[in-house]
Amino acid sequence: MKRIGVISGNPRVYNKIRLLLRGIAEVERVGADCDPEAYSLIFADTESAERPDFPSVTLGDGCDIPLPFRHEEILDAVMGRGEDSESALTLSKDGRHVHLFGEAIKLTEVEYKLLACLSDAEGFVSREELLAAVWGEGFDAGVVNVYVYYLRRKLEKDGRKIIISSRNEGYRIDEKYRRKS
Numbered sequence: 001m002k003r004i005g006v007i008s009g010n011p012r013v014y015n016k017i018r019l020l021l022r023g024i025a026e027v028e029r030v031g032a033d034c035d036p037e038a039y040s041l042i043f044a045d046t047e048s049a050e051r052p053d054f055p056s057v058t059l060g061d062g063c064d065i066p067l068p069f070r071h072e073e074i075l076d077a078v079m080g081r082g083e084d085s086e087s088a089l090t091l092s093k094d095g096r097h098v099h100l101f102g103e104a105i106k107l108t109e110v111e112y113k114l115l116a117c118l119s120d121a122e123g124f125v126s127r128e129e130l131l132a133a134v135w136g137e138g139f140d141a142g143v144v145n146v147y148v149y150y151l152r153r154k155l156e157k158d159g160r161k162i163i164i165s166s167r168n169e170g171y172r173i174d175e176k177y178r179r180k181s
Contacts, residue, residue: 002025003025003040005043006018014027020071024078025040089119096109096112105155114147117134118171121172123169124171125170160177
């Protein structure tokens with residue numbers, strides 16, 4: 001588990017980060033004189049009188065993560081998820097898992113097939129195309145909506161919108177989450 005240090009004179013900033021990262025990282029309140037080698041990442045509140053002499057992710061005016069910060073900004077920093085990530089969404093070869101910013105998420109066989117169809121497509125894929133590719137003949141188009149809901153429940157955490165839908169066109173994966181070729 002990653003160790004995260006928080007330098008802040010504001011206990012609310014520390015508590016917010018600690019609660020947000022519960023179960024993901026071990027969060028400790030530290031001083032500016034802490035050993036940066038002991039931590040995976042250090043957040044420094046620039047509103048505080050203490051300023052670190054070492055690299056850190058800063059919170060405050062004009063810095064990396066401005067106050068008030070959004071939860072996903074902190075999670076992105078801790079999990080190493082950024083716009084420059086090599087591939088945000090990667091399907092494993094076992095047909096049962098997907099990796100989203102390095103986190104393995106278990107899918108059912110049908111969910112995996114559906115996500116693979118969406119991931120391979122260049123644009124929108126209609127419900128009828130998805131129905132034919134994943135389920136074949138004899139199924140109602142409503143099953144596509146149900147399984148897209150299941151995928152969204154598993155993938156779209158932290159306020160992310162990965163699967164885009166259009167009433168007339170169908171579904172597609174948002175460009176910033178598509179696997180790179």
